[in-house]
Every structure is written in structure tokens, then in C-alpha cells.
Amino acid sequence: MNAAHLTGTGSAYFLEEKKQEAEAHTLAVIAENQPGVLARIIGLFAGRGYNIDSLTVSETEHEKHVSRFTIVTTGTPAVIAQIKNQLERMVPVHSVADLTVSGNYLARELAMVKVAGKGDKRVEALRLADAFRARVVDASTDSFVFELTGKPDKVDQFISLMVPLGLVEVSRTGVAAILRGPEAMKG
Amino acid sequence: MAGTPNGELMTGAEIVLKALADQGVSTVFGYPGGAVLPIYDEFFQQEKVKHILVRHEQGATHAAEGYARSTGKVGVVLATSGPGATNCVTGLTDALLDSIPMVCLTGQVPTHLIGNDAFQECDTVGITRPCTKHNWLVKDVNDLARIIHEAFYVARTGRPGPVVVDIPKDVQFAKGKYVGPQGITAKTYAPRVKPDQNAVRAAIDLLATARRPILYTGGGVINSGPTASKLLREFVAMTGIPITSTLMGLGAYPASGPEWLGMLGMHGTYEANMAMHDCDVMVCVGARFDDRITGRLDAFSPGSKKIHIDIDPSSINKTVKVDIPVIGDVGHVLEDMIRLWKSRSLKLDAKALADWKAQIAKWKAVDCLKYTPNRDVIMPQYAIERLYELTKDKDCYISTEVGQHQMWAAQFYRFEEPNRWMTSGGLGTMGYGLPAAVGMQAAHPKSLCICVAGDASVLMNMQEMSTAIQHRLPIKVFILNNQYMGMVRQWQQLLHGNRLSESYMDSLPDFVKLAEAYGGTGIRCDKPADLDDAIREMIAAKGPVLFDCRVANLANCFPMIPSGKAHNEMILGSEIKDEEVGNVIDSKGKQLV
Ligand SMILES: Cc1cc2nc3c(=O)[nH]c(=O)nc-3n(C[C@H](O)[C@H](O)[C@H](O)COP(=O)(O)OP(=O)(O)OC[C@H]3O[C@@H](n4cnc5c(N)ncnc54)[C@H](O)[C@@H]3O)c2cc1C
Ligand SMILES: Cc1ncc(C[n+]2csc(CCOP(=O)(O)OP(=O)(O)O)c2C)c(N)n1
């Protein structure tokens, strides 16, 4: 101990903080379908400053009152691990799986895309929709509503292609995801 | 109501009282109002569960915390809807941060009025969701008993914490089925208590190679129960490893023990912090690497391998990356570690350990808690030393408010047993200590229950003196009166150019008269020479006491690791003069709290 440390900083032990890269992870959360459970999960993300890129939820087993959430979030590996631990310790949560870590999984999203236009643009929109296997679910003389299911980046791509062709409105469900293969999800 | 067999119909209010009795609850801290009147009506008609009427619902929550921490049981609060519920929020948050088991029952407007902005309606479950472990709104009287039992299970299981059960008034009147507590858990909540044996083995393997080991223990040892403290002592005796503790873990290992280094952290001892900085293997036992402990994260114990024992996986790698996490209850983990250490007849390298202890002895010789004694003015450190000397042979429980006095109590009162020390660590809630003492005294009517208070904090829940008088709870409130928010002033001196903005406590009440106004005893002392007698008088007093201990106004609390500094950059009281106080922290550190 000497007086030197009383001024300025500069520890002799300065360690370079390893800056980890943020990555997107898809989490599957199985929880009791009780009132407020969605608010709890969203509140956890909001209160602790975690990102939600996409969130979908629905009851999956009616008799057991069980819901499944699919959450896409971005963070450093350390933050993702915290998110998983924080979710797991919530009382109504049965289990949490990080599908991105578990490996091979399917992620799908449904979008409804409204496009208005006439003439060539209308024809081109229909042609592209066909190439993307989007279905026409509503049509008028100067508009279509397409329904499209696929990976989020496929949906993104379709939407961006529709912009110059008269894109009016988009409604997307967010991502639902599941592991490939015969096994059910483990926590 | 008593003896109603399982299955018979009861009103919701009867179910509440029966469930509390079946949970073994002896004391509830509460305050009535329209939305809980049916429950109060039941209190009137039974004798199993005692009700302590507080003067403010925040007081009830801290009293329940004091009760819980000093007994290891769940503390119970009852409050009405609206303002009753919102007044509980600070205490719930306090209990969440300090891992205190608490069940808070609130009344709610009748189910059909929920959402209508009815009289004294608030969204209690919404407001308390982020400050509880879990909460429930009971909509059907047939769920009520199960939910209350589940609430107790959740509050005390795993990492303990507060829960809220919100009960609409119509549910309290409605008749429904009662179920007992047997076998009721929360089906999705089963924290791991027994550790993975591979993790235990890896921890022991690493520890056995240590040359400069340290145990860094915390509130989790207290949470785990008295057995954990016993095992901790056995483990230290067996291995000879030096041990320090956080503010929350004081008493788990005795202050008189041979390996004790004192508290660590921002206001911890020089030897504890230096040993943390220089150790090669650190075993964190039920502590959470709080920022008061780590100081500057990138300089926190840079050369050590770290083992972390914790029941909550979210505590692992939250701020400090550890090498070997062991998830489980402290008691179970220590039991396994002791068994393994013994069965393999392990021993630490004797020469290395002796060198390490010689180094620690040198740090100890710095005598970091030394202060300049004064014959005319009572030094706050001296006041705590005398309080300790005159109470150490008694069956004594200590609570504190928040500020310098709290740190001096932690530094100078020497705790020998767990559950004897109640303080608001995580939230740092001024106004905690006096009601916490009420709760301790309610749990231990024959013991000496002392709140070490500051002149500012003590005013935040002073009204609970009235509770103490009514319920004949002879708490002793020992106020270190420096006429300042001393801790605020200390930071203003360190960080804000000694501009003492609003930290002087003008117009303080006459604490002696105030005590008398409540029907208690007031004692004032301002001479070191009179202090012992005055403390004896306080101890001997039959009822509640406010002790106005006039201490040196401008004393500051050292040692201190300034925010943004490392453990080995501690400021000692002996080397800092008042003029220098403002230059100690650089601009980057000044932004931290
Ligand atoms: C003005 C002020 C100054 C302060 N200065 C200091 C200081 O100098 N030094 C200091 O130490 N503190 C200080 N504090 C307190 C500090 O803010 C923290 O509250 C404290 O350090 C946390 O203690 P802990 O790590 O033991 O954790 P706790 O909050 O007690 O948490 C306990 C940990 O143990 C785990 N746990 C719980 N039960 C079990 C179980 N059965 N088995 C296993 N694990 C379990 C929990 O999951 C958690 O991780 C100060 C507070 C104030 C208000
Ligand atoms: C409810 C609340 N408000 C504000 C603070 C910030 N604060 C921390 S310590 C302190 C001053 C405490 O003064 P006193 O009780 O006299 O204790 P002293 O530091 O003088 O011993 C304040 C205002 C707090 N911890 N809690």
C-alpha cells in the first residue's frame, strides 16, 4: 500500500476483456398455460434487457395446460446462457431447450402479404408467388393476399421482392421451431 | 374451524387460516382493510395463529424478513388491496434480492370488479411480478388451499424468496374444499439440491492442489440452514483454509475462529480482499459475486481458479466466469466434499499453506480497522465495539438500517452463530432495521434484539415503535447519530468535491422524547466515559428503547475499495486525510454506484 494508488486508475492487473460476438439463438420453452405466463416471460426479457427478435406461443397440450414458446433472441453466449437459466428458474416453466445449440432443427414462419397493383407488376407478383410456393388467399381486381410459409429468411426475401411490385401490408406469425428426428425436446 | 376434516366445505377466509395453521405459521404481520376483512374476522375467532398489527405494511414485510432470517422459517404478511399491496412492494423486493422466504397474502376487490378501477383496486400480481419469485391471483375458492400450500413450497424451496397470493374478497366469502399441505409442491418447480458427483470430484481435485486457497462464503450458507454452517466449520477445521464472508453470510463461520479473515468487499478487511486478490483457488460457497465484492471485474482475483457452489444455476457465470460450478444446496455439497476429502485422506501442501498464512498474517498486521480513539467524542466504531463487548455473552440478535452504521456493525460486531445478523444487503433498504427487529423479537421474545440504526434511516419506519410497544416487544434501537446521512456524505466527499447536497440531517427529532411519546424509554449518551453504563441501562430496560448515541459527525467508513478499483487498491482509514478524500476516485469510477 502506498499513496500512488490514491490517484488515477491503472491496475497492474489489467486484463483485456474478451468481447464476445452476439449470436441469434432459438429457444423452445415449455410452460404451464396459466394466466400471466406470457407476461412473466416478456417481463423477464424487458426487465433484464434481453432482446426478443421473435416470439410465438400457443397451447400445445390442452389437457395438461401446457404451452410452447419459441423465442428467437440475440446475445453473446454468456447472455444466452443467462437467459436460459433465468427462464428455467421461473416457477411455471417446465423446460427450456436451446435449439441452436442442440443442432439440427426446423424453423418456420407464416406470413400474409398484401400486394396491390395492376398490369405487369400484378403478373410479376403472381409469378414470384408461384416460385415461392405462396398461395393466393384473397384476390381483388387490383390486389392479392399471399400466404407464405417457410424459413424466416425465405419470408424476408419474398417480402423484399414484393416491395417494388406494390407491397401494402405484411402480417407475420414469428418463428415456430422443432428439432428434427424422433426425440421429443429435452430441457 | 379447527379440526375440520379434509373435504368439508369452508369459506375462503377459513381456508386461509387453516392453511396457515397447517403450515405451522405462528405469527403473521399485517394490517387490515376492506378487502381482507373476512380474513380478519377469522383471526378474531381462533388462537393458533398470532397476528401482529404493524403501523405500515412496509413494516410488516421487513418484520416478516427479520422473523424469517432469525428462525429459518417462512415469514408471513397480510395486507389489504390497493395501497396495502403497494406498500408491500419495497419489502418484497428486499426479500427477493436477499433470498428471504416470505409469503405475502393480499386482499383484492371482488372478482367481478377486477379491471374496473374499483375502489382500492390495483393490479397486484402485475405490480409484484418482477419483485417476487412467483405470484398467484386466486379466482376459485377451490384452488385457494392448494395455492397457499404451493406458495409456501415455492417461498422456501431452492433459492428462497418472496411470493404473493392475491385473494379477491368474494373468494374469501365463497365456500370451497380444503386440502392439506401433504405432498403439495409446484409441479414444475424442483430445483436441484444434490450435486452432480463429477462436479464435486472435480472441485475436490482442484482444491487439493491449491497453494493459496480461500473460502468466500455468503448468504447461501445461512439459507441452507444451521447444518450447513456446522459442515462449513468442519470443512475449515479439516482443511485449514482461510475463510472470508460477504455481508449476508456473517456468522456462518465464527468471528473467533482461527481461519477467519473478516468480511470482504467494498468495506471488507484488507486481509480478506488481498487474500481474494492473490489466491490461486477460490471456493465460493453460496455467494453471488455481487459488485460490492468484485470491485473492478477485470481485476477481480486475476490469478485464481474458481469453484462456485450455488443452488441457483442463474448465479453461475453471471458476472464472474468460474471454472467448476457445483449446482446444489450448500449443506449437501459440503457434506459430499467432506466425505470425499476424508475418504481420500487428502491434505493441502503444508509448506505452501504455511507460507500463505504467513502472508495473510502480514496483511492482518496492517490493522485495517484501526481508528483514532477519542476521549471527548464517541467514535462510531468504539460504540459498536462497546455494544459488542456488553452483549456478546447474551442471547442476542442484531439488525441494522442502511449506511455507515451498517458497515461499522458488520466490521466491529463479531458474529459467532448463523441467523443472528439481519441486514438489507442487496436492496440496501433504509427503514429495514427497526421493523426487522420487531420481527426478530416476535420470533424470540426472550432474547435481546438490537437494531443498530442511523439517524436518517431510523426515521423511515419509526412508526413501528408503536407496534413494539403494543405487542410488548422490547427491541433496543441503538442509533449511531451523526446528524448526517453519513454514507451519502462520504460519497459526496469522495466523488462530488465535498459538496454536501442535502445530506445533513437538519431538524432531527429529540429521540429521547420520541421514545417517551411512544411509551418507550429514551437514552442519550454523548461521552465515551458514559457509554458502558448507558448501554447497560438499555439492556436492562424492560420495554423498547431508542438509544440516541451521539457519535463523531464526520467519521468515515474505511477500509474502502472505491468503485472501479481492484481489491488491491483499497483505501485504508489510516492513510487518508480529509483533504485527500476528494481525489481518490477518478472520473470513470465516479460514474459507478
Ligand atoms: C451500503 C452497503 C454496503 C455494502 N458493502 C458490502 C461489502 O463491503 N461487502 C459485502 O460483502 N457486501 C456488502 N454489501 C451487500 C451487498 O450489496 C450484497 O447484498 C452481498 O454482498 C451479497 O451477498 P452474497 O453474495 O452472500 O449473496 P446473497 O444475496 O445472500 O445470495 C446468496 C447466494 O447463494 C445462493 N443460495 C441461496 N440458498 C442456497 C443454498 N441453500 N445452497 C446453495 N446456494 C444457495 C443464491 O442462489 C445466491 O447466489 C453492502 C450493502 C450495502 C447496502
Ligand atoms: C430507502 C432508501 N433511500 C435512500 C437510500 C440511499 N442511502 C444509502 S445510505 C443513506 C444514508 C443513511 O443515513 P443514516 O441512516 O443516518 O446512516 P449513516 O450512514 O449516517 O450511518 C442513504 C440516503 C437508501 N439506501 N434507501
Ligand SMILES: [Mg+2]
Ligand atoms: Mg447518520
